[in-house]
Every structure is written in C-alpha cells, then in structure tokens.
Amino acid sequence: MEQPIRYHLIKKEKHTGARLGELITPHGTFPTPIFMPVGTQASVKTMAPEELQEMGATVILANTYHLWLRPGSPLVKEAGGLHQFMNWKQGILTDSGGFQVFSLAKRRGITEEGVTFKSHLDGRLMFLSPEKAIHIENDLGPDIMMSLDECPPFFESYDYLKASVARTSRWAQRGLQAHRNPNSQGIFGIVQGGGYEDLRRQSAQDLTSLDFAGYSIGGLSVGESKAEMNHVLEFTTPLLPENKPRYLMGVGTADSLIDGVIRGIDMFDCVLPTRIARNGTCMTSQGRLVVKNAQYAHDFTPLDPNCNCYACRNYSRAYIRHLLQVNETFGIHLTSYHNLYYLIHLMSQIRQAIQDDNLLDLRAQVFEQYGFNQKNAKNF
C-alpha cells in the first residue's frame, strides 16, 4: 500500500543543507519548503480560505486540542471532516493536542498510559492517550496527523528528558497502531530530546525505525536561543531519512525559517504572523513595523513598499493604523493578510534561491533588513 503522504526530493542547494522538494498529499502536491498558516479553531484568524489560497498557502494547520474541546471531533467528522467543515480544499495538518495540554491546560499527571489534565475552558478533567489523539485526528480528517508526544521545557534535566523521549517513542508506536485511516491520512513522529545530541539521536532512531510518513522536530522555539535551536537542528536533521519530509514545529520568524531551511527543514508553522498582526506589528522588507505607532498616523505609504499583497496594494499605514486605533477588525484582517503573505512569499523566494544555489545571499539580505546578527549562517 502506498503512503498517502509522500516526499519527493527535487534538488539540494549547493552551499547549504536546504532541500527543494514536493509534499504529496491526498489534497494536492505542494512545493517545499513551506510555511503553514495556523487555523487553531478551524479558521486562520480573520482569513477566508480563498484569501489564503490567493496568497499561495498550500497546507494549513488546525489544533486538535482546541477542536476536541469545541466543537468536538465527532461533530467535525459528521460534517465530513475539517476540509469540508471549514471549506479548505488543499492540505491540512493537525497537531496531536500534546503541546496545548502541556502549555494551556492545568496538567494533573503523565503516566505511561497518557496524560490527565483539566480543560482550560471549564476545568473539566480530561484524558489524552496516544490512541485517543490519533482517533480524534482520524475524526478531524487532516492529511497529516501528529503522534502524541511530551514536549518538556528545553532546559529540563537530562534524566527527565531521557525518560520522556523513551515514553514519547512508545507513544509514537501506539499511535501508529491505533491509526484507522492509513489510506487517506499520514502520521508524523516527533523527535524530542531537548538540547542533548544523544537524546535527539535516540529519539530519531526510535522513530525512524517505525514507518512514519514524515518527521517533526519538537521542543524547539520554547525559550532557547536561536543559536541553540540552530545547533540542535544541525545534529538532528542528518538523523532523519532523506525521503521523508521534515517539519520544524512552532517556528515562524523570517530568520528562523531561513536558518531552518539551511539545516534541511521542509515544513514550518507558527501563530506568530497572525498573533503579532493583532497588535499591529508587521513583518516587512524593512524589518518589523509597528503600524499602531503615532509616527504612522499621517503616513500614506503601504505597510511595505516592496510588497505586492492585497493590503499593500490598496491601503495606507495611516488607514490601517486608524482601523486598529478604533478597533475595526478589518484592520487586523489587513495586518494578518500582510504578515501571512510576507512569510509565504519569503518561502517562495527561498525555494527560488535553492533552485538558484544562492540561499546564503537571500539570508544575508533578509538578516540585514531585520538588523540581525549574521553569525550562525554556515554552521549547518
């Protein structure tokens, strides 16, 4: 039987570890590397699906934990799955719910069986196991599902992380066995292990010995430095098979996307572009721009003069600032549109740079725009 999720490597960049490829899903074949907008509650905040498609989004995320609580996975299943429920015709990926259980909910305890926690909405006691996570995701019906992992803090003790990695591996195997729709959905295993090379190696070994459709790298972008994140990627991605997609979870700044791609990552997601948009912060070719600031009150230029998105083609900083000042949601819609477009367009530039073998030039250009330190570029 052929896996519903496959990866096709097209080309490696000459000077870095970057890969140009294709992610093959039941809802289309998409060029990688990609950035995936997050639609936590079955809606990418303020965005219509047609707008996401128009800006070039191909795979979007939804959060299992949130949808499990509201409206509940049986209802989504009854609707015909997430694609039909939310009117999104291309790829969908769901996380396992684990990250939210460990961050949002009040946790009661982890056992071999799973994790008991209180809902962050009403305090109701709930239980999530590797099997339960996969069954919820089977009901939600995304193309790509995550297996349940524990996501401990980056600076957790070695002994704790070692036991946690071993348990996450056992959970991964249980999740694979619980999978009810192997013809239409693929599961990714999640490599954990904090900052420890031997634990990351153990985790990768455990998971690659199982037949996952792809591999996620978890436990990063949770408080460690960018140098530490890059370092972990440098020794982790080489442990993953070339013929499977690699997904770095929860990363969405321009510099981290480029540095992740350079280290062999194919897929990224993050709430950052829509979250900061709600505070009026925009990602631009001139670095970050806080359009709410008073200095833009009479500025009739677009958010980013070098951007061709809907917001930049039609509206001024002054108008968007006004909308944000008076709490008109159309303002947040415009900043969200712009930020998502920025990252999706950046990924398209990155793919072109891999094709042209000049990704480090693009990196230098973007880092200069943001005033970032240029070091760490070549340690991939």
Place this chain on the structure above:
Amino acid sequence: MEQPIRYHLIKKEKHTGARLGELITPHGTFPTPIFMPVGTQASVKTMAPEELQEMGATVILANTYHLWLRPGSPLVKEAGGLHQFMNWKQGILTDSGGFQVFSLAKRRGITEEGVTFKSHLDGRLMFLSPEKAIHIENDLGPDIMMSLDECPPFFESYDYLKASVARTSRWAQRGLQAHRNPNSQGIFGIVQGGGYEDLRRQSAQDLTSLDFAGYSIGGLSVGESKAEMNHVLEFTTPLLPENKPRYLMGVGTADSLIDGVIRGIDMFDCVLPTRIARNGTCMTSQGRLVVKNAQYAHDFTPLDPNCNCYACRNYSRAYIRHLLQVNETFGIHLTSYHNLYYLIHLMSQIRQAIQDDNLLDLRAQVFEQYGFNQKNAKNF
C-alpha cells in the same frame, strides 16, 4: 451649474407609491431604491470593499461624528478624502454628526449657533454648528452630505418640535451657504417634525424652498411603532419634489424597507444587518435565524437555503455557529456578509417588482416569511 447629485425617475409602480430611478453621483450612477451599508468608522464592519461591491452595494455610509473624533477630518482630507482613504470606488454618504451628538455624546446645550457636547470617548468639550458639520463633511469628501439637524425624540412635545423644526430649517440654510465643494458634493436637507403632519409640512416647505440635492426624512425608527412610521411617511413623501431622491434614515428591517419604498422612499441605511450579525442573528427567506442557538450545532445546511451569497454557498450553520461560539471573527464576517447581501438582494428584488408592478406580492411574500402582520400595506 449642474448639481453633482441628481435623480432620474424611471418609473412608478402601478399599485403603490414606489419609484424606480437612478441616483447620479460623481462616483457612478446607481439604480434606486437602494439600501446603503454603514461603515461608521470608514469600514463596514468586517467587510472588504471588494466584497461589498461583489454583493451589489453601490453607496455606503460613514459617520461624521466618529470620523471627526478619530482619525479627524483633516487627516482624511490629507489622505485624499474618504474614497481614497478606505479604498471605496463608488458612492459615499455621510451623516451630519447630529444624530450621534444627540444620542451618544453627553449634550451640554443647543443654541441657535449650534450644539455643545462632551465627546463620548474622552469627555472633551466640543461644539458642532451647521457650518462646522458641512466643513467636516467637505474634508471627508463624500458624494452626499447631510445638513446638521436636531433629531428630537418622536414623542417630544408639539411646542418643542415646532421650535426645533424651525431651527433645523435655519441650520439647513446656513449649511448650504457654508458648502465649499458644490461641484463635487451634494447636500440633503433633513425633514423633521415627529408625528405631526403640520410640522412635517412646515419642515418640507422650508427645505424644498432651498436648493438641496435630495431630502432625508429624519426622526423615524427611534421608538415609534411601524404603523406610526408608515403614517408619517404617507403624509411626508408627497410633500417632497419628484425630481429629487428621498432618503429614510436609519431604517433596515425587511418589512420597513418594503413599506418605505411603497411610500416613495428611494434610499435607506441602517447598522442593523451588521449589528445583529455580531450576535449571530441572520435575516433569511425563512425569517430571522439565530445561528448561535444550540439547535443548529449539527445543522450542515446553509444559513438560508434560498440564498446565493458567499457564506451560504460555502459554509454550514454548524460551522458558523462554531466560529461564533469560539469567538473567531470569521464567523461574524460570514453573518455580516449574509445579512448585507440579504438586504441588498431584497432591494434588487424590490426594483424588479416595481418594474413588474407586483411589489405588493413581494411584500406579502416577505411578510409571510417573517410572520409579520400584513396590515398597513395599502395606506400609502
């Protein structure tokens, strides 16, 4: 010099006072009767201009009071006027700010000169005169401006209303004289007089003796019954010239639109469709539907099975209910889109019914959908 705003009467309906016509503005010629969506703060809540155009909106409203406070009319002027500021290429109408001064703000006192009040935002003492209102509207740059009127409660005493009507007439004349852009903007006078026929006649006489581009009927939909409103329209619209547009301010229920058209009204506006949308209430061919209700949790049919709007073509009641439950603004966007489409589509049906001389049939059909009492249909 030709008025920038003109009205062309095409046809009267055979059995009622309804008029099919055209409103000619510097930003296009639009068939009437029309419903005008309200964009209080230079944005029709949650809607992109392209979406409004796609659903058939032709003229939209903006509120002078709100824009005067934020971002301030000089800034809008600096932006090139409202059309350019908010990226709306068709007609714009602004009110005078009077209604908000008399409803939102804390009023300090009315004199012959104007009205002193405290801003509802920061308590700042402000002053609005007929000249000031027109100058602010000149800065905002809409196609159609309202002259400053006093909008007293419907059940105010006869003596008060009589004095108020006289003052509103004097204010109207002062506003006309203060107008700085007579080549590109037209002013409407506002007929007041509560429920008193002689006061409405006096007001209409005063205003029609001046060269206004059109006439508004104010002081309705402020607490009186529908029968009372219809009664006032019946004796007021015949007092207005046939060759000018007639605008009933603040009215936006399906039944009142039809009953207004039957009595010779050409233009309507109301925040109702977007306001009730935010509470999940939808106007449908089956009457009002509160999609937030639990009964729709598993309902995978559209908001209105007979509607062809974007929301109804693509999303279910269950999905929209979910979005509203979890506070995703895309849910409010969909209900707002639907309600605006409903009223704009209703106006298009009304225009067809005037053309076909069967408006009373359409009235009976809509009133049955909403379970309304059918009386008052023929007292026009």
